[in-house]
Amino acid sequence: MNLGVVTGTVTATVKHPVYRNRRLMVVALCAPDWTRTGRETLAVDTVGSGVGDRVLVLKEGNSARSIFGEGEIPMQEMIVGIVDRVDGEER
Amino acid sequence: MNLGVVTGTVTATVKHPVYRNRRLMVVALCAPDWTRTGRETLAVDTVGSGVGDRVLVLKEGNSARSIFGEGEIPMQEMIVGIVDRVDGEER
Amino acid sequence: MNLGVVTGTVTATVKHPVYRNRRLMVVALCAPDWTRTGRETLAVDTVGSGVGDRVLVLKEGNSARSIFGEGEIPMQEMIVGIVDRVDGEER
Amino acid sequence: MNLGVVTGTVTATVKHPVYRNRRLMVVALCAPDWTRTGRETLAVDTVGSGVGDRVLVLKEGNSARSIFGEGEIPMQEMIVGIVDRVDGEER
Amino acid sequence: MNLGVVTGTVTATVKHPVYRNRRLMVVALCAPDWTRTGRETLAVDTVGSGVGDRVLVLKEGNSARSIFGEGEIPMQEMIVGIVDRVDGEER
Numbered sequence: 001m002n003l004g005v006v007t008g009t010v011t012a013t014v015k016h017p018v019y020r021n022r023r024l025m026v027v028a029l030c031a032p033d034w035t036r037t038g039r040e041t042l043a044v045d046t047v048g049s050g051v052g053d054r055v056l057v058l059k060e061g062n063s064a065r066s067i068f069g070e071g072e073i074p075m076q077e078m079i080v081g082i083v084d085r086v087d088g089e090e091r
Numbered sequence: 092m093n094l095g096v097v098t099g100t101v102t103a104t105v106k107h108p109v110y111r112n113r114r115l116m117v118v119a120l121c122a123p124d125w126t127r128t129g130r131e132t133l134a135v136d137t138v139g140s141g142v143g144d145r146v147l148v149l150k151e152g153n154s155a156r157s158i159f160g161e162g163e164i165p166m167q168e169m170i171v172g173i174v175d176r177v178d179g180e181e182r
Numbered sequence: 183m184n185l186g187v188v189t190g191t192v193t194a195t196v197k198h199p200v201y202r203n204r205r206l207m208v209v210a211l212c213a214p215d216w217t218r219t220g221r222e223t224l225a226v227d228t229v230g231s232g233v234g235d236r237v238l239v240l241k242e243g244n245s246a247r248s249i250f251g252e253g254e255i256p257m258q259e260m261i262v263g264i265v266d267r268v269d270g271e272e273r
Numbered sequence: 274m275n276l277g278v279v280t281g282t283v284t285a286t287v288k289h290p291v292y293r294n295r296r297l298m299v300v301a302l303c304a305p306d307w308t309r310t311g312r313e314t315l316a317v318d319t320v321g322s323g324v325g326d327r328v329l330v331l332k333e334g335n336s337a338r339s340i341f342g343e344g345e346i347p348m349q350e351m352i353v354g355i356v357d358r359v360d361g362e363e364r
Numbered sequence: 365m366n367l368g369v370v371t372g373t374v375t376a377t378v379k380h381p382v383y384r385n386r387r388l389m390v391v392a393l394c395a396p397d398w399t400r401t402g403r404e405t406l407a408v409d410t411v412g413s414g415v416g417d418r419v420l421v422l423k424e425g426n427s428a429r430s431i432f433g434e435g436e437i438p439m440q441e442m443i444v445g446i447v448d449r450v451d452g453e454e455r
Binding site for chain 1: 092122138147172173175176177178
């Protein structure tokens with residue numbers, strides 16, 4: 001699981017059922033002090049996040065049936081939480 | 092999930108059933124502003140993409156039976172969407 | 183599996199059931215001689231660890247049902263042990 | 274999935290049933306123009322490949338029973354095809 | 365799968381059943397010519413290896429029940445073989 005900041009949204013013609021009715025966000029991954037690591041990822045929103053929100057990003061597999069046939073497991077990153085606070089050393 | 096641009100195709104003698112009747116594409120992975128990251132990957136096309144298309148690439152496992160015996164799970168990257176637009180900061 | 187040192191805690195509004203009643207820790211990953219590698223990760227605590235503890239971090243998938251629907255498999259890192267000693271060359 | 278060139282073979286006392294009666298090859302991973310990336314991997318041969326062959330390497334999990342007990346899933350790289358040609362830009 | 369050399373052992377209070385009655389080793393990962401890559405990993409021994417042995421390290425998931433609840437899948441690296449010889453170019 002990673003920390004990140006939502007920086008944008010993607011509009012695409014996606015046929016994969018995992019993405020139906022879900023927004024696809026651009027997330028800049030961050031260290032615990034919220035400096036950006038330089039890596040960006042695309043993540044499916046599940047919590048109603050918007051651009052600028054500090055979020056938790058979880059990599060998740062999905063074993064539901066897909067258009068590619070049964071048994072395929074897409075692995076995507078999902079925004080699963082809004083971060084309130086990070087405590088600890090150096091913070 | 093990653094953004095990328097299709098840059099070529101691969102012709103190969105592949106015995107694995109996952110690849111039957113599917114084209115194998117070379118994809119240059121891109122940042123959200125479409126600059127190339129320098130990493131390239133091979134991805135199975137599922138949306139009729141062609142060279143030059145801006146696409147979404149998803150890593151996916153497949154638990155279908157394979158020539159290697161039951162229960163094996165190939166993990167391959169698949170082109171699952173054509174990107175219309177990326178919005179957000181710095182774009 | 184990796185070695186690390188707990189450096190902080192994360193407070194977040196997380197909807198994912200995997201995180202219910204579990205604390206989310208910031209862990210600085212370490213080499214076997216306990217020098218930090220520079221990489222940090224978030225990990226769910228399962229052993230009652232606190233800031234400063236030297237721990238074992240395991241990546242784990244979870245096939246339990248989730249709020250996203252059946253069959254989704256979050257993959258998160260978990261703190262599964264407290265390290266007593268590392269023996270060997272250069273130590 | 275990756276492109277690579279077979280560069281050697283490994284002789285080992287391996288107890289894991291996944292490797293029974295299969296040769297274990299050293300593969301130098303390559304970019305689409307067949308320049309080596311500098312990364313090497315070990316891969317189980319499934320197509321009768323030999324040293325010098327240009328191959329497709331697939332990461333695959335195996336959920337068959339193992340000597341470690343039921344339910345364990347080794348993830349290994351397998352040579353699943355011989356490459357005939359890569360077409361596209363810059364080639 | 366990777367090549368490596370066992371360089372040490374870890375003593376820890378680990379609650380996870382995957383590690384019961386198994387030794388946890390420090391392994392320095394190696395290129396096919398046995399130069400060390402600089403990366404180290406922790407791996408569960410399954411072949412009776414000791415410090416100094418040249419080994420095969422396999423990443424493996426385990427779908428057995430765990431203390432965290434049914435269905436969780438720890439992914440750990442395991443030492444599954446002792447290497448006799450690596451043949452090929454540049455060796």
